[in-house]
Amino acid sequence: MTLRPSIVEQLARARADLRLGVPVVLTSEDRAAVVVAAETLDAARLAQLRVMGGELALAITARRAETLKARAYDGDLARIVVPPDVGLHWLQAVADPADDLATPMKGPLRAQRDGAADLHRAALTLAKSAQLLPAAVVLPVEDGPALASENGLTLIPLALAETELFRASPLHPVASARLPMQAASAGRVHIFRPEDGGEEHYAIEIGKPDRSKPVLVRLHSACFTGDVLGSLKCDCGPQLRAALAQMGQEGAGILLYLNQEGRGIGLANKMRAYSLQDQGFDTVEANHRLGFEDDERDFRLGAGILREMGVSRIRLMTNNPRKVRMMEANGVAVTERVPLKVGLTPENAAYLATKAAKSGHLL
Ligand SMILES: Nc1nc2c(ncn2[C@@H]2O[C@H](COP(=O)(O)OP(=O)(O)OP(=O)(O)O)[C@@H](O)[C@H]2O)c(=O)[nH]1
Ligand SMILES: [Zn+2]
Incomplete structure (x- = not known):
């Protein structure tokens, strides 16, 4: 010792x-x-x-x-x-x-x-x-x-x-409590804390998903501007609410709220990227000019939380094929990709088109 x-x-x-x-x-x-x-x-x-x-x-x-x-x-x-x-x-x-x-x-x-x-x-x-x-x-x-x-x-x-x-830090549950929500009265929030002093991440469990069948899952990356402020520049807020609503309707599901703001670069850097976008660069170019890759998220942690929650097969709500690949690569079988197409606005049309053209998102 x-x-x-x-x-x-x-x-x-x-x-x-x-x-x-x-x-x-x-x-x-x-x-x-x-x-x-x-x-x-x-x-x-x-x-x-x-x-x-x-x-x-x-x-x-x-x-x-x-x-x-x-x-x-x-x-x-x-x-x-x-x-x-x-x-x-x-x-x-x-x-x-x-x-x-x-x-x-x-x-x-x-x-x-x-x-x-x-x-x-x-x-x-x-x-x-x-x-x-x-x-x-x-x-x-x-x-x-x-x-x-x-x-x-x-x-x-x-x-x-x-x-x-370069290791994904193991995450451990620290606290959980019941949370009735608009989308579902039977909600529960679980907090997960990594061993490396990094960000905590949250799992919102709706109903009691049957682990013996594929579970409806959404991996949501934090977007302060979209989730909280109702930004029209992205589709995050509507996606968050639509995912919870579908889980509420089906009576079961797990939404992981991953604190990987700005595709993993943090809110300050995301605001730097937004400033560059106001100078005419698209979302990918802005990240590159700042010195980042297009997407700096580590999806191993999402797979880690699902494993910790006893979930090994999922129906994943996403338009991003990379998320599907990352789940599969980290031991979580994706039996179905459930598209999540909501929140198109005139202000985010170019952003969504760039993600389709440059980042492989499915429109
Ligand atoms: N760096 C950066 N991050 C952004 C920008 N717009 C949104 N984000 C972040 O992107 C993340 C959401 O990722 P998206 O690319 O919209 O979607 P996705 O999660 O890859 O795919 P879906 O599952 O289909 O939604 C959130 O963390 C947002 O904060 C931007 O212009 N620049
Ligand atoms: Zn967003």
Whole structure:
């Protein structure tokens, strides 16, 4: 027994640190680096990094590099050299596409080619999972563990962390209660909590679904703007209500409310994407310009909750074939895809057409 935090707990701290703007130390084999999320770095810490010496790099994803016409020598990412005379504003302009159109030239940007990119890759993975912009300032240091202990910084040895970074954290039920709803008087809300300190997710169980038969299921990704505000830009709110209504009519079903706002990029980044959409980019282009993939959701957690609830065969309410594939790949058999076509508005017609054309959604 030890009081020392496990690597999973250290990773949760690292995410919180990055959100606060606190540096984190990453180590791999004989290398070490101090990393800070570009979005939360402040001038004082940037100055301190400069005093420490060494070549500062800004890690960005290949998606962001493509927009900036920078070379992604590492395949999925680019290590942009930070010139000695630039300030915070430059770093944030490379990280954040908000002003790309107003001030197109950030460069020419020079990318590092030699050396390993594993610390940079881990920094980007951490920034994404902290729902920050995927951009991190990385400074190589000599003795990572010493720097971490002298400054009280979180230390992440990649050899221990790598499998954890990409593992779906197990989810456990924490509480549940009866909830009569407009759509169904026999409702029950179950809260599931992951072991890695991440978001909680909810299962809304209607009636008592018979587990020996395929259960009517909807995997709903949180959409604050659509679910709560009645946004006309997407179809989430009407889909949420239609799914609950059909479960109410059939007398049984499970709606998973997954807190993967903005297809997994978080509400702040989704609002950044909406701003880009107001500049003329579609939903997929906007995600790419920010440095994200079209869809950053992890559907393993939906499959995990269903398994935890004793459900292994489902009738899945969706127009998204990827969801069907992800359920099947994670041990949940989809016996039927139930289309969910509601909520078409003049404002979301182009959005739905883009999803059909670029993301394979069925119209
Ligand atoms: N990044 C981003 N996320 C969006 C945008 N519009 C809606 N979302 C999010 O997308 C998620 C809903 O995903 P959809 O693509 O509408 O639908 P789906 O879940 O893939 O497929 P269905 O099961 O057919 O509804 C929610 O998390 C929304 O917050 C957008 O323009 N950009
Ligand atoms: Zn929505």
